[in-house]
Amino acid sequence: MVSNNAYERITGMILRDELRPGTRINIDQIAHQLDVSATPVREALARLESDGLVTKVHLKGYSTAEMLGRRQLEELYELRLRLEPYSAGRAAVKATQAEIDSLHAELASCTVAPVRSDYDSYKRFSAHDARLHALILEIAGNSLISQAIERTHFHLHAFRLSYDASAGTHTLDEHSAVVQAIAAGDNKAAVRAMSNHLESSRNRLLPRASDESSPLDDAATSR
Ligand SMILES: [Zn+2]
Numbered sequence: 001m002v003s004n005n006a007y008e009r010i011t012g013m014i015l016r017d018e019l020r021p022g023t024r025i026n027i028d029q030i031a032h033q034l035d036v037s038a039t040p041v042r043e044a045l046a047r048l049e050s051d052g053l054v055t056k057v058h059l060k061g062y063s064t065a066e067m068l069g070r071r072q073l074e075e076l077y078e079l080r081l082r083l084e085p086y087s088a089g090r091a092a093v094k095a096t097q098a099e100i101d102s103l104h105a106e107l108a109s110c111t112v113a114p115v116r117s118d119y120d121s122y123k124r125f126s127a128h129d130a131r132l133h134a135l136i137l138e139i140a141g142n143s144l145i146s147q148a149i150e151r152t153h154f155h156l157h158a159f160r161l162s163y164d165a166s167a168g169t170h171t172l173d174e175h176s177a178v179v180q181a182i183a184a185g186d187n188k189a190a191v192r193a194m195s196n197h198l199e200s201s202r203n204r205l206l207p208r209a210s211d212e213s214s215p216l217d218d219a220a221t222s223r
Helices: 002-015 027-034 038-051 070-094 097-108 119-140 143-151 154-162 169-183 187-208 215-222
Strands: 054-057 061-064
Touching: 002 027, 002 038, 002 119, 002 154, 027 038, 038 054, 038 061, 070 119, 070 143, 070 154, 070 169, 070 187, 097 119, 097 169, 119 143, 119 154, 119 169, 154 187, 169 187
Parallel strands: none
Antiparallel strands: 054 061
């Protein structure tokens, strides 16, 4: 699908930082660059706006979103730390053998940390991380919690912040500890392992976020 393709390609340009944060997006220029008409570019931008990767300003058009600031990142982790350790604990109590098997399969699907600034390996790793966390929330069984986490588009923001860093090996070990605790049916260990993973992940990402408050805040309040 052409529109989908434009979406994938523009997403890549933003995540790879080829379109810098806060850059005005010229629809005709992007359409020319991608060799498509303006319509699929407009459709892609509308979708990217709901992903939080571009912002639309009335009468001015689209710009790439600013990177998350420290405060926004702290808030995201606060939300995740409230909901995900609890959910991992619930998953430990509720998981069926088939669900435990699917957690192990997800772990096995990504055993290598991403290579610094290699878009495809980052993309695979980020998608795996998103799937594993979503799967644990799904097993825990509260669809409102799943939706609340999904709506933050955390993984896209984290991708932008960590793309030029080398990370991942710690993440893989932490994920494995979470899955082991769930597989063992150990509620407390699962809560602890997920808290530990999210706190470590927050500590890895926070130094990469800027101190300035982001114009995203203004966009959110003016909506
Ligand atoms: Zn993770």
